[in-house]
Amino acid sequence: MTMSGIAFPSPRRRKRKQSGWRGLLYIAPAMALVTMFFVLPVLFTVWMSLHKWPLLGTPAWIGLGNYVRMVSDARFMTALGFTAHYTIIVTIAIFAVAFPLAIFVEKQRPLISVYRTIIFLPVVVGLASASLLWVWLANVDSGLFTPLMQRLGLTNGRINLLATFDAAFLTIIAMVVWKIAGFTMIILVTGLQAIPTELTEAARIDGAGRWQRFRYLTLPLMRRTMALALILSVTGSILAFDQFYIMTSGGPQNRMISVVYYIFNQSFVSFNLGYGAALSIALLAILVAISVVQLWLLKVGEDRP
Amino acid sequence: MRTRSEIRARKATWDRLAYHGIGIGTAFFFLAPFVVTFLSSFRPNSESGTPPLPPWPRSGISFDAYRALDGFGSGIWQHMFNSLVVSIGTVLLTVAVSVLAGYGFSRYRFPFKNVLFVLVIATLMIPFQSILTPLFIILARLGLNNSLFGLMLVYVTLQLPFSVFMMRNAFDAVPKEIEEAARIDGARDLRLLVRVLLPLVMPGIATVSIFAFLNAWNEFFAALVLLSSNDNYTLPVLMTAVRAGRLGAINWGAVQAGVAVMVVPCLIVFLLLQRYYMRGLMAGAVK
Numbered sequence: 001m002t003m004s005g006i007a008f009p010s011p012r013r014r015k016r017k018q019s020g021w022r023g024l025l026y027i028a029p030a031m032a033l034v035t036m037f038f039v040l041p042v043l044f045t046v047w048m049s050l051h052k053w054p055l056l057g058t059p060a061w062i063g064l065g066n067y068v069r070m071v072s073d074a075r076f077m078t079a080l081g082f083t084a085h086y087t088i089i090v091t092i093a094i095f096a097v098a099f100p101l102a103i104f105v106e107k108q109r110p111l112i113s114v115y116r117t118i119i120f121l122p123v124v125v126g127l128a129s130a131s132l133l134w135v136w137l138a139n140v141d142s143g144l145f146t147p148l149m150q151r152l153g154l155t156n157g158r159i160n161l162l163a164t165f166d167a168a169f170l171t172i173i174a175m176v177v178w179k180i181a182g183f184t185m186i187i188l189v190t191g192l193q194a195i196p197t198e199l200t201e202a203a204r205i206d207g208a209g210r211w212q213r214f215r216y217l218t219l220p221l222m223r224r225t226m227a228l229a230l231i232l233s234v235t236g237s238i239l240a241f242d243q244f245y246i247m248t249s250g251g252p253q254n255r256m257i258s259v260v261y262y263i264f265n266q267s268f269v270s271f272n273l274g275y276g277a278a279l280s281i282a283l284l285a286i287l288v289a290i291s292v293v294q295l296w297l298l299k300v301g302e303d304r305p
Numbered sequence: 306m307r308t309r310s311e312i313r314a315r316k317a318t319w320d321r322l323a324y325h326g327i328g329i330g331t332a333f334f335f336l337a338p339f340v341v342t343f344l345s346s347f348r349p350n351s352e353s354g355t356p357p358l359p360p361w362p363r364s365g366i367s368f369d370a371y372r373a374l375d376g377f378g379s380g381i382w383q384h385m386f387n388s389l390v391v392s393i394g395t396v397l398l399t400v401a402v403s404v405l406a407g408y409g410f411s412r413y414r415f416p417f418k419n420v421l422f423v424l425v426i427a428t429l430m431i432p433f434q435s436i437l438t439p440l441f442i443i444l445a446r447l448g449l450n451n452s453l454f455g456l457m458l459v460y461v462t463l464q465l466p467f468s469v470f471m472m473r474n475a476f477d478a479v480p481k482e483i484e485e486a487a488r489i490d491g492a493r494d495l496r497l498l499v500r501v502l503l504p505l506v507m508p509g510i511a512t513v514s515i516f517a518f519l520n521a522w523n524e525f526f527a528a529l530v531l532l533s534s535n536d537n538y539t540l541p542v543l544m545t546a547v548r549a550g551r552l553g554a555i556n557w558g559a560v561q562a563g564v565a566v567m568v569v570p571c572l573i574v575f576l577l578l579q580r581y582y583m584r585g586l587m588a589g590a591v592k
Contacts, residue, residue, distance in 0.1 A: 023413025030406035044439035126523025147356040280435035
């Protein structure tokens with residue numbers, strides 16, 4: 001090149017230039033996959049949502065027609081309401097179980113790693129497997145819960161747990177808590193262990209009781225961790241599908257259709273692909289909004305540590 | 306009169322009893338569903354429809370439930386094979402792609418590096434459930450609809466944000482001096498990466514592999530949508546057929562056996578490689 005006359009800077013410059021495209025070469029496979037199976041589909045979803053898009057035949061441009069339809073779609077609103085209801089209840093339930101567990105397994109004691117591992121086991125199996133396992137346990141004729149409760153004298157006669165909305169809802173909540181609590185527990189433990197022991201010691205010496213220490217020391221210091229656990233639980237619950245599909249098939253009386261389930265029905269059962277795409281965009285907007293709230297929550301946690 | 310030390314010793318004993326009491330009780334609640342299912346899956350046909358009280362087989366161990374499971378779809382071996390192919394393929398591809406990308410992001414400078422890295426990580430914010438319809442169409446255009454390879458590519462993409470992040474951190478942790486020494490010895494580029502650096506980032510690779518395996522093995526929604534022919538079903542999709550039953554009757558023995566087949570590999574992988582799994586969880590949580 002032109003600078004070959006200058007002895008010193010030239011090899012350096014050439015090396016940097018070379019590493020420029022070489023670096024891109026290393027990340028190329030990853031970028032190709034992300035482009036092909038992520039960026040493109042996201043853009044495509046937006047495009048599809050502006051069309052009436054049947055499985056066969058040509059799509060027709062209808063502008064914002066799908067979005068107009070969505071606003072007046074009572075079944076979608078029901079699905080949104082149900083998903084919100086489920087998300088709130090299941091998140092409270094998970095925290096109510098995971099927080100005491102986290103406090104229980106936090107300290108180093110004999111056998112603690114065994115207890116911790118066992119509590120964590122359901123996390124590593126699939127949600128589909130867990131749903132399948134629990135739908136059997138909850139079955140009225142061949143399951144475990146109904147006869148067990150009857151034998152213990154807790155219920156009069158046989159109760160079909162999956163036949164009424166309330167009982168089926170409770171069963172699914174119990175299954176999800178069993179499956180997820182260990183995960184939330186581990187996240188909370190990392191937060192608990194990050195609290196310096198000197199602080200708790202100092203508070204104890206100053207005469208703060210157990211509850212006071214928890215309320216005024218542990219909870220404020222856990223803010224960041226709790227925000228993280230909360231967001232993971234909320235976003236996970238909003239996307240719930242497997243448990244409703246496998247355990248109740250959206251029943252009883254189609255009252256357990258979550259948003260993802262409704263999108264699935266519209267797109268892959270009724271084949272309204274365009275409308276399904278518009279619903280997906282709505283779901284996406286909700287989740288991005290929640291991610292923004294997440295960042296804000298984490299920031300608030302940083303401001304007041 | 307009891308001495309002080311006696312009282313203290315007694316209190317410590319009570320504390321320990323209460324601690325292990327709570328521990329065993331909790332462990333029981335989390336372990337029982339697995340144990341009940343495993344034991345029940347070895348009951349003969351005559352017992353499999355009855356409540357698991359007691360859960361163990363009363364008239365000798367039988368493989369009826371597994372035989373019944375084999376009668377669904379294209380046979381349990383075929384579907385186990387499908388699940389294994391997809392999971393192991395996902396692991397290998399994820400490791401290959403994320404090692405290269407992690408190395409590139411850690412060691413090279415190139416235009417738009419930060420933008421591209423953020424783009425890879427940002428995909429975490431968008432749930433794949435919302436882009437399944439276009440994925441379905443794109444895979445069809447590529448001739449990869451209803452194919453295990455197509456499903457594998459989707460799973461690899463889903464693993465990338467976490468895996469690239471992990472591998473970049475792993476390479477960041479390797480001292481530059483090692484690389485320079487190897488370079489002086491004449492090792493370059495891919496050879497340097499494979500021979501010198503790969504052994505040093507093995508823990509990161511283990512973490513990436515476990516998460517890729519478990520997620521691919523357990524994934525249900527994408528498999529349900531993207532696979533359309535019986536022969537290609539992975540285990541979770543096959544199980545929907547078992548769950549639906551035949552002529553209105555559900556063979557619960559087959560359900561128990563199916564759960565056992567799906568759950569046991571996860572538990573074994575986790576128990577063997579727990580350390581690496583937890584590392585990944587912490588890395589994700591701290592971030």
